[in-house]
Amino acid sequence: MKTTAKFTGRRAALATLASLALGAAALPTAALAQAPYPSKLITIIVPFSAGGTTDILARIVAQGLTAELGQSVVVDNRPGAGGNIGGLLASKAPADGYTLFMGTVGTHAINASLYKKMSFDPVKDFAPLTRVANVPNLLVANPNQPYKTVKELIAYAKANPGKVNYGSSGSGSSIHLSGELFNSMAKVEMVHVPYKGSAPAVTDLLGNQIGIMFDNMPSAIQHVRSGKLVPLAVTTAKRSPELPNVPTIAEAGVPGYEATSWFGMLAPAATPAPIVAKLNAALVKVLAQPETKKKINDQGAEAYSETPAEFAAFIQKESVKWGKVVRESGAQAD
Structure with a gap:
């Protein structure tokens, strides 16, 4: 009886130790899953080469976001096909808030009318965050x-x-x-x-x-x-x-002529609403900072921010406007 009791007690102790060990092993995974956003580097995909306006504005915003979010924000230039190469890459990125896209009037209001085939949908494949600047x-x-x-x-x-x-x-x-x-x-x-x-x-x-x-x-x-x-x-x-x-x-000499560019930040479409809200709040705060506004204004641009819903409605309106320009001018993608 004593031997049996000792065995039973030892088995119970081993089971308890095993349970504790499993729980301890699971802690890093659980902690990682619950880590507050952002917990690692954020990348902004710029669909044009370094040194252009899209790149200049993205780097100004990246600097502000780095300070605001407490995580490094870097720019990744992916030029080509009028912005469509970078757009496709961003649209297929994980929707976790760690890949953003610096969109333009071209990528999100013109290309869908200009190109016969698009490898991504500028509206359905993205979650608008805010406009960044009018230029x-x-x-x-x-x-x-x-x-x-x-x-x-x-x-x-x-x-x-x-x-x-x-x-x-x-x-x-x-x-x-x-x-x-x-x-x-x-x-x-x-x-x-x-x-x-x-x-x-x-x-x-x-x-x-x-x-x-x-x-x-x-x-x-x-x-x-x-x-x-x-x-x-x-x-x-x-x-x-x-x-x-x-x-x-x-x-x-050309009465009635008017054309304005704009630039805005977007995320992949399935990005969780709380992350979209946090990014929008951070961007609005950064774009309202005097030093950021001065950097953008010194470039001849106007810093601008809005809600995700307002930006989405603006993109829709611009798509109609520029679609008409494409049809009436006869412009085609080269």
């Missing part, structure tokens, strides 16, 4: 070109059809469509030259490989200020406070 496009020319005003450009283009080349950050970008809208409204035939991002296009513009560009102001304004590029006009309805002496295209 004028700036019509700039190489100083060696024979035109210094919009009227001179139009006159030259009409006298030399097909000889004016304009660069863009890619087919379907707002830079591309700004040029197509200009072609249509000014009744000229300029040739579109797409690049994998704004930066390489600006490089060729500085080297006089292309004549003009309807570039986003943040990536062009430094070259205007240094005298390396000639500003012909801004594409917005009103003049830019950063370049008050530069006329609008409407003022300069």
